[in-house]
Amino acid sequence: FSLANEVMGYWYFGGLWCSLYLALDVLLCTASIGHLCAISLDRYWAVTRATRLNLRRSPGRVKGMIGAVWAAAALVALPPLLRAQPGGQECQLSQETWYVLASCAASFFAPCLVMVAVYCRIYHLTARRTAALLNVHSPCPASAAKKGPGVGMLGWRRRSQHQSMSLCRQRLVRARERRFTVVLAVVMGAFVLCWFPFFFTYSLGAVCGEGCRVSKPLFSFFFWIGYCNSSLNPLIYTLFNRDFRAAFRRLLAVPRRHCT
Secondary structure (H helix, E strand, O other): OHHHHHHHOOOOOHHHHHHHHHHHHHHHHHHHHHHHHHHHHHHHHHHHOHHHHHHHOOHHHHHHHHHHHHHHHHHHHHHHHHOOOOOOOOOOOOOOHHHHHHHHHHHHHHHHHHHHHHHHHHHHHHHHHHHHHHHOOOOOOOOHHHHOHHHHHHHHHHHHHHHHHHHHHHHHHHHHHHHHHHHHHHHHHHHHHHHHHHHHHHHHHHHHHHHHOOOHHHHHHHHHHHHHHHHHHHHHHHHHOHHHHHHHHHHHOOOOOOOO
16 A cells, blocks of 8 residues: 555545554554564573573463553554544645654654663673683693603693684684674664664654655655565564574474484
């Protein structure tokens, strides 16, 4: 329906469906962002309270979090449904200042602040644990060289093996940290770059009036890249997260290949 409205240049489907369409649009986009925020909180609790979270994580608790996200999204989407739309050829989001600011705060700005704070905290905790792992060294046999050439050679070999294993461990830990940083950059970068232009221009236009509004083609472009983020999220999260891939395999009943 959004595509038909853009291509045709006017709203063809009547006032009643315009109200339903706007409510569904706000509901689904807000729920998409809300689930990203819930995922970030779940990851934060998994990092900071892993044992307690595993004991408390039940299907009912997870369903409760998902239900809370949908309930919050429904509250944001309720005003467009209650507001009667005229039967003209335009179907636009509400321009009332109170609703624009409240919906933008609830749909984007508040979840964005939570996600940025949570992922920064996760990154700092991960970096600290990585540094702790790199600083852990097993003691080297320092007195082996004093006990004869044979024992000294054996000690030298042990030290060489220990150094090789330590170097390999450091490379693995640093590679994991780099991969984790790339994942966070992709997830947060895609989210902010896709959604921020739309919510910023939408809220700015409501506050400043006609003088701050961007052109209609540019606003439509910002509107559609927000849709692109919601369509990219399943790809981003499944590409970079093993747990998501395993869950999708179970849901789609795809047999998992056994690795040796």
